[in-house]
Amino acid sequence: MQIEVIKARFNKGVQDYYFSPNGLDLHNGDKVIVETEKGKDLVTINGEKHFIDGQNLNEPLKNVLKKATKEEIELSEENNKKAEGLLPEIKKIVKEEKLEMKIVSIESNYNFSRLTINFTSENRVDFRDLVKKLAEKYKNRIELRQIGPRDATRLFGGLGVCGKQTCCSQGIKFNDHVSIKMAKNQSLSLNPNSISGLCGKLLCCLAYENQYYVETLKEMPKLGSTVKTEDGEGKVVYLDLIKKKVSVKFQNDQSTEIKSFELDKLKFKKED
Numbered sequence: 001m002q003i004e005v006i007k008a009r010f011n012k013g014v015q016d017y018y019f020s021p022n023g024l025d026l027h028n029g030d031k032v033i034v035e036t037e038k039g040k041d042l043v044t045i046n047g048e049k050h051f052i053d054g055q056n057l058n059e060p061l062k063n064v065l066k067k068a069t070k071e072e073i074e075l076s077e078e079n080n081k082k083a084e085g086l087l088p089e090i091k092k093i094v095k096e097e098k099l100e101m102k103i104v105s106i107e108s109n110y111n112f113s114r115l116t117i118n119f120t121s122e123n124r125v126d127f128r129d130l131v132k133k134l135a136e137k138y139k140n141r142i143e144l145r146q147i148g149p150r151d152a153t154r155l156f157g158g159l160g161v162c163g164k165q166t167c168c169s170q171g172i173k174f175n176d177h178v179s180i181k182m183a184k185n186q187s188l189s190l191n192p193n194s195i196s197g198l199c200g201k202l203l204c205c206l207a208y209e210n211q212y213y214v215e216t217l218k219e220m221p222k223l224g225s226t227v228k229t230e231d232g233e234g235k236v237v238y239l240d241l242i243k244k245k246v247s248v249k250f251q252n253d254q255s256t257e258i259k260s261f262e263l264d265k266l267k268f269k270k271e272d
Helices: 070-085 087-096 128-138 149-156 180-185 210-219
Strands: 002-009 017-020 031-036 039-045 050-053 062-067 102-108 114-120 141-146 226-229 232-240 245-251 256-262
Touching (some): 039 070, 070 102, 087 102, 087 128, 114 128, 226 245, 232 256
Parallel strands (some): 114 141
Antiparallel strands (some): 002 039, 031 039, 031 062, 102 114, 226 232, 232 245, 245 256
């Protein structure tokens, strides 16, 4: 069954969520009020209305309730700034409570009825007393959300080693789990400083071209193996996976020579 949906993004979010357009005339960039499990909030439409297979939805759609008014948009912007301004004060309270947690950011829903406090910690934190204290102080609902190093970097933003904005803060996602094997596939230095991002974890972009390297490696001879060339047999000493070239070492009693060959100019036994 095809269901009409529209995608929207929350404040500071990089992930899109599906909502029911609820019969409203909506377009990319519109600010709207939506229904969520935690109450009403203001989001930005990201795209146009379209149909998807209802079986692809993990849970029932929430509705877009209405287009946000100018006053509601201004109120949301003011409350977001207000929430950000609470950061020093809440950090101080956390320090007074002697809790081992680092406050990363504070977010508010559009009408300031809920504050979401994002924090990192190496351990589990019992923050029940902190929630009570903050709720009493600010007279609204308090939600503390423990996030990982990658999410913290996404919220902070910054430039990666490539000089561009970090992938996570742009909303780029990879289905593959980032692993050290991906760095090995790409013949990268395994020095942690070379393959780690701002979050201290392996670079997300290692997954970006990994499939190319995996497939190309299947076509190439193994390092250290013997191949046949137009100049005779030699030993593989280097693989250029981008250009699909192979460096081969020829050695005899008098000299040692290394030559580069196109992959299709070599003969060798491929391993399964």
